[in-house]
Amino acid sequence: MSAAERNSPDKLSIVVFSGDFDRIHYALVMAAAAIASNTPVTLFFTMWAGRVLEKALPDGQPAWTRLKCSDGRAAKWVDDGFKAKGVGRFEELLEACVALGVTFMVCEMGLKALGMDPDSLRPDVPVAKGGVVTFLADASKTGGMLFI
Numbered sequence: 360m361s362a363a364e365r366n367s368p369d370k371l372s373i374v375v376f377s378g379d380f381d382r383i384h385y386a387l388v389m390a391a392a393a394i395a396s397n398t399p400v401t402l403f404f405t406m407w408a409g410r411v412l413e414k415a416l417p418d419g420q421p422a423w424t425r426l427k428c429s430d431g432r433a434a435k436w437v438d439d440g441f442k443a444k445g446v447g448r449f450e451e452l453l454e455a456c457v458a459l460g461v462t463f464m465v466c467e468m469g470l471k472a473l474g475m476d477p478d479s480l481r482p483d484v485p486v487a488k489g490g491v492v493t494f495l496a497d498a499s500k501t502g503g504m505l506f507i
Contacts, residue, residue, distance in 0.1 A: 370399045370502035372494065377507055378407025380426040380434035380449075384441075386507045387452035394459040402456070403494040404486075405466035408507075409473060411449075412465055412480045422481075423449060457484055462497065464489055 371393045375386045386408075390400045404412055413422035426434040438449050447455075457463075463486045470477055470488075480486050487493070498504060 367398065368501065368503035370499035372401045372498040372502055372504045373403065374506045375402055375404045375408040376406050378410060378426060379429040380423060380437060381428040382507050383408055383411055384449055387456055388447065390461050391452055391455050394456065394461050401462040401464060401497050403464045403466065405469035406472060409465055409469050409475060412484060412486060414479055414481055421450065453484065463487065464494055466490060
């Protein structure tokens with residue numbers, strides 16, 4: 360066993376709170392990298408970050424396209440730029456996380472606070488509904504926890 364393996368957390372639990380597209384995108388990058396390295400991951404979406412899990416808009420665009428980045432740029436414009444640079448796009452990362460078995464949770468309190476209907480979530484992402492207690496019970500005592 361290498362030093363990195365001995366010092367790595369046995370699980371990664373990520374609270375995704377920010378509504379900034381670039382921060383949520385990077386939470387998916389972290390989750391995909393961890394799960395690809397055989398580290399189980401739970402993504403806990405709450406408050407504004409929960410908007411990325413909503414069903415598509417009436418025009419068929421993913422709901423996350425309404426978001427802005429932390430510097431004010433439009434999410435769709437930034438995501439298109441990622442494609443041009445060979446960086447994983449949002450939908451690619453989301454699909455990879457689902458396929459690799461990342462656990463997705465959404466905070467019921469966050470849904471209520473934003474007036475979101477729990478039935479308005481994307482059908483292609485298996486999302487467990489729960490609260491902070493559910494998320495903390497899922498976390499590992501020897502795992503890593505991030506707040507984004």
